[in-house]
Amino acid sequence: MLQRDPDAHVRAMAIEVVGQFVHTNALAAAAMSSAQQGDENSTVRKKAGWYVPGGPIHRRTKPRLKSISPS
Template sequence: MAGELVGPWVRRRPDALAALTRAHDEDPSPPVRKKAGWYAPGGPAHRRTVPRPARAVRR
């Protein structure tokens, strides 16, 4: 559950990225590693939340 709370902050907070990466690599629990991997760089949730380019303003 903590991974889902921290996951959305991965792109804005280096400490959130470090925590999820560490959990993905080192946590003894397989479900925790799996969920952390979703939000870690390269994971499906991380890829899905790529910021979109700003739209041009029409005049």
């Protein structure tokens, strides 16, 4: 849907779904980068930019390392 749906609104909503997996799935990260660079709709490109590495949502949702307390 993110790559092929003819409706820009559907692609923009797909950004939010796929964006949840950019930290754990290389295909999701690649799809986000592709949408940011090549989608015909400026809103879709903008939203995708939020989720690519360095984007504001990507930074905000970055998994934090758990500290292990000494036993």
